[in-house]
Amino acid sequence: MEVINTFMTWIFKNRIGQIEKFKNNPLEIQREILFRLIHTAKDTEFGKKYHFRQISSYKDFNQWVPVHDYEGIMPYIQQTMKGQQNVIWPTSIHWFSKSSGTTSSRSKFIPVSPESLEDCHFKGGKDMLSLYVNHYPETKLFTGKSLSIGGSLQTNPLDVNKNSFSGDISAVIMRNLPKWAQLARTPGLDIALMSEWEEKIEKMARETIKENVTSLTGVPTWTLVLIKKVLEITQSSNILDVWPNLEVFFHGAVAFGPYRELFRNLIPSDGMHYMETYNASEGFFGIQDQKNSEELLLMLDYGIFYEFIPLDQHGDHEEKIIPLDQVETGKNYALLISTNAGLWRYKIGDTVKFTSTRPYRFKISGRTKHFINAFGEELIVENAENAIANTCKMTGTSISNFTAGPVYFGENQNQGTHEWVIEFIEMPADTDAFTRILDDELRKLNSDYDAKRYRDMVLKLPIVHFASQGLFEKWLKSKGKLGGQNKVPRLANNRDYLDEITKLL
Missing domain, CATH: 3.40.50 (Rossmann fold)
Incomplete structure (x- = not known):
């Protein structure tokens, strides 16, 4: 086995040169990827519809090819699933990745081409x-x-x-x-x-x-x-x-x-x-390339062309879409991809925040639909996960899962709050202290949340349910979503998940 280990280690080390190449020439590599994708798919139904043969610049691509969410591209995918080929990609597609990302009742089926x-x-x-x-x-x-x-x-x-x-x-x-x-x-x-x-x-x-x-x-x-x-x-x-x-x-x-x-x-x-x-499901996007780091290297030569939508403009009638060379560090972006499986300008629903542009490194900051902004607090998944991690460390506890959502203003109250369900592996000795520390950590991490918490004027102290192990597994099982890629939604801007889960407490 030692001989095999030595040989395999040598084999895998040889790829580093190619990784360094796209780290040093990211924009050139991305341009090559874009036009290779367009050229390859020019005679597909999609390529003909959007004039791929006439596209000669990123400006053309941006102007002629529309942005798609899953509902927008689903008809093309369903055609392919029924056996029609050359719809969105020229090579035959027989595999589809089933993705829910959360536990919504409708599953997504993402094409997986040989490429x-x-x-x-x-x-x-x-x-x-x-x-x-x-x-x-x-x-x-x-x-x-x-x-x-x-x-x-x-x-x-x-x-x-x-x-x-x-x-x-x-x-x-x-x-x-x-x-x-x-x-x-x-x-x-x-x-x-x-x-x-x-x-x-x-x-x-x-x-x-x-x-x-x-x-x-x-x-x-x-x-x-x-x-x-x-x-x-x-x-x-x-x-x-x-x-x-x-x-x-x-x-x-x-x-x-x-x-x-x-x-x-x-x-x-x-x-x-x-x-x-x-x-x-849509592609392999990032790998941690540094020891003891929470940053991921954006992998640029995998047949994926990246674009980005500033999160504060996501969902606007005229969204601003930018290519890689225009991203800035410290800002949240919704991720837009065109791929060698026939996804064209597709919103995958994830948000990222760049920490570096030389090379392009980033952190996953959340989901475009997973946030709480019922009161202008703009709480994203990154805030919630970091606050939970810090609180667990400070209280000597550990968790297996959590979710949170809003509690809206009532008839006789002018304040709202957030309600959390946290499944613990090690319960805190003092639940009130855990709640206060969690609130403090959220305030440190999110200035909008902190502003709304000022003197309880808009948001009161969070409500936290301290659940024992098995709660979320029970809920997932009740939804027929146990296992696989199905995950508990961390945050929601409504009470759909919360109301279901709290009934099981």
Whole structure:
């Protein structure tokens, strides 16, 4: 295994030169990507409709090709799902990533072309390993296996085309991995792609206990569930008793801050590393390229052309759309992408904030639809997650999930507030103190929230429900959304989620 480890480490190190190339020439690379996409799709139905053959500049592209949300591009996707090809992309598309992002009743089905699999999702996974082995050249990563928690697959939900499949992006990727990559992971696909999550976690735990696991890949929430199941079965005090050579957790999908201390308790090793990725159904966008950093490097050569909408103009009748060279650090932007799977000027619903433009590094700041602004407080997910993480650290507690929304003015009151439901792994000793500290942290992080909290004139102290473990899992299960890419919405500007969840308290 040492020989294989040495060889694989050398292989992955060789990609660093290409990463440096797009870091040093970001605008040139992005221009090449845009015109390659346009040229490739010029004879598709979409390309003909929007005159791709006549586009000769970014100005033309910006002027002629409309911006799409999911509802706008859905008819093209549905045509493709029914078996029609050359609609939005010239190569045949048979895979669709099922994405809800939250727990809304309507699922999104995102096309996954052969190019997006190979040149985006697979490439992102390789670059993740490349950056890791360059940070840690003495790694023994390839002497063992990667434990990856994937979703599940289904046949085409339209039931009119048996030659296409849908599922969580993790499951789509896993099902299409080359043989060498399949050999390097655990558990087998028969377990990894199961749809019944309670049975799946049990079988995953029992199967992987026998393996030499050196890395974990997945969403923090479900990874914790699996780790706890392994500890329960083995009666071990920490996971290193089971997997002594475990050295890295590649994580994504939700902010890691609230979970960091919990992982450190379960994996008590200074040699354990954590590396964040931003791999969504629509594409692989970012990788943490620096040690001990919360910033992600924008991956610019994956067949994705990026544009941005300043968040304060998002949803306006005439939104201002800017390319990469016009973004500024410290500002929130809604992300707009055109991809090698046929998504054209597509709003994915995520917001980002750039921390650097040389190279382009950023943080995920939230969702365009996940915020609370019922009283002008403009509370975004980034504020909430950082406040929760700080509060947990200060109170010696740990959580597994949370959500929050507004409590509106009533007939006999002129103040509103925010209502939180927080699921704890370790409950605070003083719940009143936890609530006050959380409020203080929110005020420090968000000046608009702080202004509305002044002397309780607009917003009162938050209402916090202290829930024990299992609440959110129970709610997700009731919605038929247990597992996979489904996540609890952190914030909502209405009470739809809150009213459902608080009924289960």
